[in-house]
Amino acid sequence: MAIEDDVLVIGGGLAGTTAALAAAASAKDARVRLVTYKQSTLRHASGLIDILGYAPGDDANAPLVDPFDALEDLPEGHPYERVGSQAVRDALAFFDDIAGDAYAGGHTDANALVPTHGGTVKPTARYPVSTAEGLASDPRETLLVGFETLPDFDAPLAASHLEAAGAPFEARGVTLSFPGIVRDDAKVTRYAHLLDHDETVSTGSGETGARTALVTAVESYLEDEPRVGFPAVLGDEHADEVRNVLSDELGVDVFEIPMGPPSLPGMRLEERLYDALEDAGVRVTSGVPVVEYETADGDDDRGWRIDHVVVDRHGAEIPHRGDQYVLATGGLVGKGIESDREQVSEPIFNCHVPHAEDRYDWFVDDAFGEQPFAAFGLVPDRELRPLDPNGEPEFENLRAAGSVLGGYDYAAEKSGAGVSLATGYVAGTRAGEEATR
Amino acid sequence: MSNAEQPSDEQPGNDEFEPIQVFPEAEEMDLRPGADDCYKCSTCDTNCPVAKVDDEFPGPKFQGPEQWRLKRQDDHDIDDSVMKCSNCMRCDSACPSEVPLSQMHNTARGEYVEENMSKFSREYVRNRMLANYRSLAPLASMFPRTANFVMGLSITQWLGEKTLGITSERELPEFATETFREWWAKRGGAQVESEDKRIAYFHGCYSNYNTPEVAKALVRVYEHFGYEIVVPEQSCSGTPMFANGMLEDARRAAETNVRELAAAIEDGADVIASCSSCSMSLRQEYPELFDFEGTEDVASNTWDAIEYLRVHEDLRAELEGTSVGEEYDDFAYHAPCHSRNQGLDGQTIAVLDAIDGIDAHDVGDSCSGISGTYGWKEENYETSMKIGEEMFEHMENSNAETGLTECPTCSMQMGHGTGYEIKHTLEVLEAALVGADSDGVEPKRKEE
Ligand SMILES: Cc1cc2nc3c(=O)[nH]c(=O)nc-3n(C[C@H](O)[C@H](O)[C@H](O)COP(=O)(O)OP(=O)(O)OC[C@H]3O[C@@H](n4cnc5c(N)ncnc54)[C@H](O)[C@@H]3O)c2cc1C
Ligand code: SF4
Ligand code: SF4
Numbered sequence: 001m002a003i004e005d006d007v008l009v010i011g012g013g014l015a016g017t018t019a020a021l022a023a024a025a026s027a028k029d030a031r032v033r034l035v036t037y038k039q040s041t042l043r044h045a046s047g048l049i050d051i052l053g054y055a056p057g058d059d060a061n062a063p064l065v066d067p068f069d070a071l072e073d074l075p076e077g078h079p080y081e082r083v084g085s086q087a088v089r090d091a092l093a094f095f096d097d098i099a100g101d102a103y104a105g106g107h108t109d110a111n112a113l114v115p116t117h118g119g120t121v122k123p124t125a126r127y128p129v130s131t132a133e134g135l136a137s138d139p140r141e142t143l144l145v146g147f148e149t150l151p152d153f154d155a156p157l158a159a160s161h162l163e164a165a166g167a168p169f170e171a172r173g174v175t176l177s178f179p180g181i182v183r184d185d186a187k188v189t190r191y192a193h194l195l196d197h198d199e200t201v202s203t204g205s206g207e208t209g210a211r212t213a214l215v216t217a218v219e220s221y222l223e224d225e226p227r228v229g230f231p232a233v234l235g236d237e238h239a240d241e242v243r244n245v246l247s248d249e250l251g252v253d254v255f256e257i258p259m260g261p262p263s264l265p266g267m268r269l270e271e272r273l274y275d276a277l278e279d280a281g282v283r284v285t286s287g288v289p290v291v292e293y294e295t296a297d298g299d300d301d302r303g304w305r306i307d308h309v310v311v312d313r314h315g316a317e318i319p320h321r322g323d324q325y326v327l328a329t330g331g332l333v334g335k336g337i338e339s340d341r342e343q344v345s346e347p348i349f350n351c352h353v354p355h356a357e358d359r360y361d362w363f364v365d366d367a368f369g370e371q372p373f374a375a376f377g378l379v380p381d382r383e384l385r386p387l388d389p390n391g392e393p394e395f396e397n398l399r400a401a402g403s404v405l406g407g408y409d410y411a412a413e414k415s416g417a418g419v420s421l422a423t424g425y426v427a428g429t430r431a432g433e434e435a436t437r
Numbered sequence: 438m439s440n441a442e443q444p445s446d447e448q449p450g451n452d453e454f455e456p457i458q459v460f461p462e463a464e465e466m467d468l469r470p471g472a473d474d475c476y477k478c479s480t481c482d483t484n485c486p487v488a489k490v491d492d493e494f495p496g497p498k499f500q501g502p503e504q505w506r507l508k509r510q511d512d513h514d515i516d517d518s519v520m521k522c523s524n525c526m527r528c529d530s531a532c533p534s535e536v537p538l539s540q541m542h543n544t545a546r547g548e549y550v551e552e553n554m555s556k557f558s559r560e561y562v563r564n565r566m567l568a569n570y571r572s573l574a575p576l577a578s579m580f581p582r583t584a585n586f587v588m589g590l591s592i593t594q595w596l597g598e599k600t601l602g603i604t605s606e607r608e609l610p611e612f613a614t615e616t617f618r619e620w621w622a623k624r625g626g627a628q629v630e631s632e633d634k635r636i637a638y639f640h641g642c643y644s645n646y647n648t649p650e651v652a653k654a655l656v657r658v659y660e661h662f663g664y665e666i667v668v669p670e671q672s673c674s675g676t677p678m679f680a681n682g683m684l685e686d687a688r689r690a691a692e693t694n695v696r697e698l699a700a701a702i703e704d705g706a707d708v709i710a711s712c713s714s715c716s717m718s719l720r721q722e723y724p725e726l727f728d729f730e731g732t733e734d735v736a737s738n739t740w741d742a743i744e745y746l747r748v749h750e751d752l753r754a755e756l757e758g759t760s761v762g763e764e765y766d767d768f769a770y771h772a773p774c775h776s777r778n779q780g781l782d783g784q785t786i787a788v789l790d791a792i793d794g795i796d797a798h799d800v801g802d803s804c805s806g807i808s809g810t811y812g813w814k815e816e817n818y819e820t821s822m823k824i825g826e827e828m829f830e831h832m833e834n835s836n837a838e839t840g841l842t843e844c845p846t847c848s849m850q851m852g853h854g855t856g857y858e859i860k861h862t863l864e865v866l867e868a869a870l871v872g873a874d875s876d877g878v879e880p881k882r883k884e885e
Contacts, residue, residue: 001748035780038533043480180492187482187496189489197826237827262483278799283787287530288780313780314720315737318748335533 001319002308005033005283006435008322009428010290010309010348011336012036014045015402015420016328017273022094022428023326024280027436032282035311035320037289040270041334041403045417046258047232047265048114049095049103049126051088052080053414063123067418068109077407079419082382083426088418091425092125098276102268104132113137117153117231117259119161125418128265130243134229134255136167143225144173144257145218149184150191152260153231174221179203179213188264191233195242211242215249222250232256232264239268288313290320290348295395305397309348324397324431327351327378327386328424331403337377344376346404351378351386351394353406377406384427397434399427468505468544471537475502481528481538486804487521490823494521497528501541515549521817522546523808524680525774526717540725543679550682563603567810568681569673604818607853610647617649621656621668631665637701637708638668639694639739641715643845654867655711655742661870662750667706669697674715677810679722691727694719698739699731708739711863713776713843714809716741720779741781741843743788743862756791759869767837768797768860771828771851773844774804785841785862792869797841800831805842807850822854829854841865 007023009016012034020034052067056074064070071085080088096106103126105112111123113136121136134142142162146155155173162171180194180201194201198209203216218228234256235242247254258265277284288311296307308321327349329336338347344355355376378386378400385393386400401423403410410416481497482488488496495518507513522542529539554561615623617640636659644652659666671694678687698708698719710716719739723732746752768789772782782802789797806824811817832840832855840851840859848859 001751003747039480039484039531043483044478183492183495185495185499186492187479187485187488189483189485190492193489197823262479267483274802284783285780286782287778311780313744315724315733316720316740318744333533 002321003033003318004031005320005322006030007032007324007326007428007431008309008320009034009326009328009431010036011040011328011330011334011402011404012284012286013040013328013330013334013402013420014042014269014273014417015330015404015424015427016040016326017277018091018095018421018424019326019328019401019428019431020282021098021273021276021280022425023324023432023435024282025094025432026429027432030432030436032280032432033285033320033322034277034282035285035288035290037287038335041330042266042270042273044261044263045266046116046122046263047128047269048122048124048131048258049092049105049417049421050123050414051092051111051125051418053111053123054412056409056413063113063121064111066110067123067125075407077379079380079405079408079423080415082380082384082407083422084382087426088422091422092418094425095126095421099126099269099272102129102272103127104129115158115162115167115229115257117158117257119158119165121162121165121167122258123414128256128258128268130232130234130239130256130265131258132255133227133253134257136162139168140227141169141225142171142227142229143222144171144229145221146173146175146231147178147181147191148175149178149181149186150188150231150233153257158257172223172225176217176221179217180210188233188259188262189236192236192239192264195233196235196238211245212249215246218250222252225252227253227255229255229257232259236264236268239264285311285320291317293349294319304395306349306395322397323435325395325399326424326427326431327398327400327404328402328420328427329404331377334403336402336404339376346378346386349386349394349398351398351400352388353377354379354389375406375409377404379406380423383430384423399431401427468537468541469509471535471541472502472505474534475532475536476534478533480531480533481536484527484531486525486527486806486824487523487820491521491820494518497522497538497542500545501528501538502536504545505541514553515545517549517553519545519549520682521820523804523806523811523817523821524676525804525808526778527774527804530778537725539722543682543684543722543726546679546682547684548682550684554682563814564681564810565683565686567603567813568677568683569686603813604815606818607813607849610643610849612646613649615649617645617652618668620649620653626668627660627666629660629663629665631663633705634663635665635667635704635706636745637698637706638666639671639674639698639708639710639715639719640668641671641710641712641845642673644711648845648861651711651861651863654861654863655709657871658742658746658863658866659709662746662755667701667704669701671697674710674712674718675722676714676718679718679726680809680811684726688727691723691732692729695723695727695729695731695735698735702731702734702738707745708735709742709745710739711742711843711861712845713741713773713779713781714846717775717779741776741779741784743784743843743866744779744781747784747788752788753791756788756866756869758793759791760793761795761865761868764839765860765865765868766794766796767835768795768839768841768865769800769832769835769837769857770797770841771800771805771832771847772802773842773847774808776843777802785843789862789865792865795865796836798835798837800828800835803827803831805844805847805850807846807853809846812846812850821850825850825854832857 009020024032055070074081105126113121144155146153159171159173194210290309291312293309308319311318344353384399402420487494526539640652672690675687675690724736806821812821840857
């Protein structure tokens with residue numbers, strides 16, 4: 001017997017979780033399951049939700065003020081062009097519901113400018129509330145605090161970069177030692193845990209809770225800046241509480257600066273999405289990959305259907321059947337698209353991935369140029385069904401979402417999370433509708 | 438692979454504390470391609486429950502690929518922090534790049550114990566005792582009441598801590614007055630015979646010596662579905678031995694298990710385990726570390742008890758409309774790390790949903806913190822409780838007063854941290870399908 005569901009989503013990143021939630025929302029009594037192998041790229045991502053930061057092909061490289069303006073001009077085949085700009089808005093509204101008070105930015109169409117750990121500013125559509133007091137458009141003076149044991153954030157350098165980049169405020173950076181951390185390679189989860197649980201740490205003046213110890217350490221450096229920015233390690237489970245306590249005790253606004261991987265804001269978002277899946281009654285199977293599929297009658301006419309997929313559980317092959325399938329296995333990083341020296345491919349369904357015959361055409365010499373390989377991925381129709389080389393849907397009941405899709409370069413455009421949300425939302429909604437029709 | 442080593446005959450005492458020789462394969466195993474796959478994304482580190490609470494633990498990325506590389510360069514000793522790893526295997530299933538982290542930890546631990554730990558040290562003796570609980574248990578179960586009494590004495594616990602480094606904070610598990618195997622023999626073995634539905638039950642040590650009610654529940658549930666059950670000879674699964682770097686002990690145990698289980702498979706049975714660490718060990722660690730004849734066969738024919746029913750029976754339909762007694766209405770469920778790694782974390786809640794009146798609530802994805810023998814060691818007790826804190830909080834915030842899990846040591850930790858009574862999912866299925874108080878000897882039923 002197979003494990004039976006109405007909608008089966010493959011891949012548990014931002015695209016897959018959004019698709020599963022959208023399927024559950026569009027079809028109230030549908031049984032929805034999400035199968036995912038490893039953890040998603042959300043653990044590395046900043047937790048910012050970018051829609052479109054830069055227009056593709058724009059050499060002037062000026063950050064976009066209003067991403068929705070630019071959506072209308074995207075080339076044919078771009079995932080946003082496929083789903084249409086109304087779907088992008090609907091997807092954002094759907095996200096805002098899930099994120100609740102954990103995210104800000106919904107009051108305007110315009111991009112917000114969030115300072116990054118390198119001291120640049122990043123145009124983004126939605127940002128975690130923990131970063132809200134730090135926006136670069138806010139003219140208040142700023143103290144940035146870095147830690148000796150966290151070399152990825154050099155506060156004095158970031159402060160001077162911000163000023164050089166034309167931020168409308170004065171910024172100053174200091175580097176301290178984080179109370180309770182001795183290892184110079186301590187994990188970000190260790191910092192967060194110390195603050196979450198207010199663990200007792202020893203300081204020069206005896207034993208105190210980690211939160212108070214941190215406040216004491218920062219206090220003496222604070223001049224009259226009304227806000228203080230820390231690298232994003234301020235708690236995990238109880239991040240709001242930690243930030244509020246630091247804010248109260250320092251008497252200033254406290255914010256977080258998104259960090260490179262691994263990233264706590266990304267992990268917190270992941271946590272929130274998985275809680276939402278539980279609330280929505282979506283069944284989650286994780287830690288095991290989908291490895292292959294079977295069609296209903298094995299005939300390969302056009303418009304054929306997937307009957308079931310096979311999940312490999314440490315050697316035991318377990319069939320999982322759905323009426324509708326969503327493929328959200330990620331791009332080259334998430335392992336949804338594979339490449340070897342000969343070819344680029346999609347490993348589960350072997351869907352068509354267009355790419356130049358010659359490997360040397362996959363790259364351009366300019367390392368910072370727009371790389372063809374960055375846009376490798378499946379080509380979908382407007383229903384998000386992957387298309388074969390003849391432009392016909394590969395399968396009647398398969399849709400794809402997120403970075404497994406091609407036709408966009410998320411790193412250059414700053415559109416990663418937005419594309420995952422919009423395509424996940426559309427693929428999930430359509431799958432849910434179809435499964436219960 | 439050599440056949441020179443014969444499995445020892447399990448007698449406690451005859452091979453207990455002699456120095457061991459770590460088998461050569463572990464060290465020769467070529468893990469370089471695995472190490473080279475690491476692109477230093479640190480996903481493993483963010484999943485490590487020990488690194489989160491213990492500033493002295495460098496984390497899986499160091500423990501695995503980095504240490505492996507260091508080792509290859511010159512005669513670097515294995516860092517002693519490897520003994521702080523709890524073998525939860527979370528890093529393993531987190532790594533997006535298929536780096537075989539737990540295999541690296543297991544081999545590093547084996548090498549560390551062999552080369553850097555004195556065989557006469559208190560730590561070695563203690564670890565070997567904990568790892569070989571299986572060979573002490575028969576003694577205790579011969580005189581369970583005395584054993585329970587003696588181990589419950591505070592002076593014994595104090596001695597345990599002072600002389601052996603076993604924490605006195607925990608209550609040692611009680612031994613059952615009748616082991617599962619004794620019960621099985623007394624009832625005359627299988628009550629159902631079937632040509633085509635046959636399972637070999639790997640009960641493991643804990644449900645044999647300490648919680649035979651779990652093993653009995655498995656028997657009744659499977660017989661309810663018409664399965665013939667065989668209970669092959671078996672040794673410890675090896676999990677506590679891997680975790681303590683006692684690879685030679687694990688190898689001996691694994692050899693017995695593979696031989697017996699492969700024979701059962703040959704006779705048409707699938708292997709079923711009721712403990713998630715046992716199934717993990719047979720499925721993943723054996724093929725990673727050993728290559729006896731039949732290892733792969735055993736791995737790919739081993740199943741978790743509930744998973745198997747879901748795939749081979751219409752479990753949902755069978756449970757639809759059943760209900761259980763009052764004492765089983767609310768559960769705080771904790772998915773053990775070793776079932777999480779097998780993709781089984783969502784399963785229990787989904788299955789119990791079909792039973793009327795049960796409200797099973799998942800207490801979240803944190804590790805329980807005890808990790809087998811880990812939390813028994815005096816030096817790890819505090820870390821273990823810090824890791825568990827999140828789970829305790831979630832359990833206490835749920836409405837339930839009863840805990841539920843499939844791992845015997847997680848169950849100890851859940852009970853220890855909250856005072857709740859803890860059940861195994863099979864016991865709930867038994868109550869729903871057969872009735873909780875059915876006594877062991879049911880009428881013989883034949884498959885037609
Ligand atoms: C370092 C980094 C920084 C980023 N920063 C930002 C940023 O600041 N802003 C922004 O908007 N975006 C950012 N992104 C991009 C954004 O995170 C991604 O575009 C987006 O999250 C991709 O989501 P996804 O769901 O499509 O894929 P993934 O997150 O890659 O998820 C794919 C999932 O599918 C699973 N999977 C793969 N194969 C199988 C299989 N066979 N069976 C079952 N499951 C499978 C994987 O294990 C994984 O969990 C960043 C990405 C990276 C890597
Ligand atoms: S998760 Fe895997 S690839 Fe990433 S640092 Fe750890 S071992 Fe390396
Ligand atoms: S097995 Fe568990 S404790 Fe050990 S390094 Fe991996 S995640 Fe950490």
